[in-house]
Amino acid sequence: MPILEIKNLIKKYHTKNVIDNISISVDSGKIIGLLGPNGSGKTTLIKLLAGLLTATSGDISIDGKKIGIETKAIVSFLPDRPYFANWMKVHYVLAFFSDFYRDFDMKKAMEMLELLNIGVNDRIKTMSKGTKEKLNLILVMSRDAKLYLLDEPIGGVDPAARDYILKTIISNYSEDSSVIITTHHIADVEKILDDVIFLNNGKIELNSAVEDLREKREKSVDEIFRENYKC
Amino acid sequence: MDWEIKSDRPVYLQLVEKIQFDVVSGVYKPGGNIPSVRELAAQVGVNPNTMQKALVELEKKGLLYAKGTSGRFVTDDTKLIQEIREDIAGENARIYLENVENLGYSFDEAVKLLKKAMEDK
Secondary structure, rough: OOOOOEEEEEEOOOOOEEEEEEEEEEEEOEEEEEEEEOOHEEEEHHHHHHHHOOOOOOEEOOOOOEHHHHHHEEEEEOOOOOOOOOOOOOHHHHHHHHOOOOOOOHHHHHHHHOOOOOOOOOOOHHHHHHHHHHHHHHHHHOOOOOOOEEEEEOOOHHHHHHHHHHHHHHHOOOOOOOEEEEEEOOHHHHHHHEEEEEEOOOOOEEEEEEHHHHHHOOOOOOHHHHHHOOO | OOOOOOOOOOHHHHHHHHHHHHOOOOOOOOOOOOOHHHHHHHOOOOOOHHHHHHHHHHHOOOOOEEEEOOOOEEEOOHHHHHHHHHHHHHHHHHHHHHHHOOOOHHHHHHHHHHHHHHHHO
């Protein structure tokens, strides 16, 4: 059974279809890249899946369930910007996650934080942008979720931190879960993807296995993207 | 270990080539075990399913074998390893010859160039 099933999904803002009748099915054990130019609808789609927005019409089911409390319990969402308050310390954030999510693995989170030399008494305020992003990712990946939604997980971090983040994703999702990643840093991410979905003006323009694209077109996903969306 | 994986050709083929090279060059010893799919994928920074596909391909070739739940191992068949080693070396020799021939050198000159490269090393 697919982890995620989207059928004829439409999301309207006023009169504009930001998500314009899309259907997607995602099997378990897959890492999917959701790519598209700015304003293509990526973040809107992710927020619909996370249950932060409601669809205008169409169906979404995650692990066979309609979007709601039950799906929020099995979806682990990393928003495109860190959302912890500056006054918080790491132990507070950990307590927050363990309180909020039944599937949060405190031991796993602590181990990863230790490897990065992030102390439980460190304050969010004193952290660099890269450290904040790593902390957020560690929390999100420490949940034993069915679907991970990672909205631009490597936004503002240096190449070494990018590698760390990608490795953390690979090592932590399980075979019965799936990961959806949106990013503009395609070249950095494409090697960890199974499939890629190109979104443009709220429509799906391409949905393919990444290895098939490489074989048929002898090009990287990054090159194909640049060709399709040349300004 | 250095894994230079390019994004414009199928990644699993590059993984097959690289692991094969590591086996015949002795990085992975005959009969020795291979890290898990997840570990290798994280180490190289590639998709675990792609890594899995590469390892299965190497199993088909007989270079690796799976032993129940204890993971994957390199074959004990040193003859097979030797054969593949010769194949890879032969392929590299052909590429070298083709390249210097395209530059207008004869076979004898190509051999001399090889010797010179050895002396300069």
